[in-house]
Ligand SMILES: Nc1ncnc2c1ncn2[C@@H]1O[C@H](COP(=O)(O)OP(=O)(O)O)[C@@H](O)[C@H]1O
């Protein structure tokens with residue numbers, strides 16, 4: 216029996232387009248003998264669509280036409296199953312398909328940060344990748360640092376600034392960075408990806424500008440020391456909290472000081488759908504074996520400390536002159552699902568996807584032993600005492 220696998224992608228996120236590429240690459244790699252694949256494209260208003268057009272990259276050159284020619288759907292739970300139903304469903308066949316496993320392949324807000332994961336959890340359908348808490352922690356650059364520091368993982372000190380505090384007293388916000396972090400400092404929105412909204416503040420004068428820029432994209436930012444003589448090393452981890460392993464390390468090569476959205480997704484693009492694979496990068500990273508092992512071991516520890524599942528990519532900042540290594544961030548649904556970091560260690564993409572789906576089913580089995588109802592008679596004699604709500 217094939218598994219009915221719904222692949223969710225797109226969504227209300229600045230990384231919407233990249234997610235279309237990630238998902239369509241993965242759909243092509245999933246073993247058709249094992250899965251009935253149901254693509255579910257989420258538009259920028261979080262409306263969901265399915266149909267053959269949603270699985271074709273050419274369709275995305277004209278999204279209004281794609282939407283017109285696709286079926287609007289909504290996932291619901293009914294009779295102990297998760298179903299994908301037509302919306303609105305007044306006429307004809309109502310149920311498009313059952314969903315046996317959901318595979319979120321969105322990047323960024325609403326789709327990678329626990330929001331979609333919470334919806335899937337609510338539906339009671341097993342889903343691939345991080346659960347609500349680990350996805351939410353993985354998206355928040357501040358929360359993950361605090362948690363990982365507690366676990367002994369080296370992270371850079373940072374300060375968090377709210378936009379309301381900045382706009383009521385911008386001098387105090389800049390002073391906080393000056394005193395706690397120093398310059399040059401990197402200013403980043405707390406919950407974005409793809410380098411969106413990030414700037415380096417060289418001094419107090421342009422820190423305000425960097426903060427304003429960051430607040431265009433998020434209501435909180437973090438500021439941390441800019442690592443000098445920077446080399447970036449990324450590695451992927453596959454597994455869950457009981458068993459996890461690291462893949463190959465890569466070194467992305469930045470064209471600019473900050474690895475920008477264009478560097479990540481557009482540089483060296485040959486075909487429009489080459490995604491993260493097209494980024495100029497060295498695989499394996501040209502680093503000494505001891506550093507490679509240090510990065511891989513720290514990545515597994517961080518992945519497990521955050522309670523992740525499936526495949527993640529963990530990015531490190533390495534100071535080439537001081538030999539210091541810092542955990543920078545996790546991508547809990549990495550671009551192209553980081554398959555290109557698994558092929559060099561002998562894991563083919565279809566097998567990687569099988570393993571990820573296997574982990575979702577394993578978590579489902581484990582969760583089934585947890586009780587969600589508790590016999591109580593608390594409501595049998597309960598009364599609401601008037602408008603003040605006394606019992
Ligand atoms: N502390 C830092 N020092 C120097 N460069 C940094 C620092 N933090 C981030 N960068 C640069 O900015 C890029 C994006 O930052 P990152 O924290 O990875 O955010 P995003 O989630 O947007 O990818 C990094 O890939 C790196 O090039």
Ligand SMILES: [Mg+2]
Pocket residue numbers: 409410530544
């Ligand atoms: Mg990054």
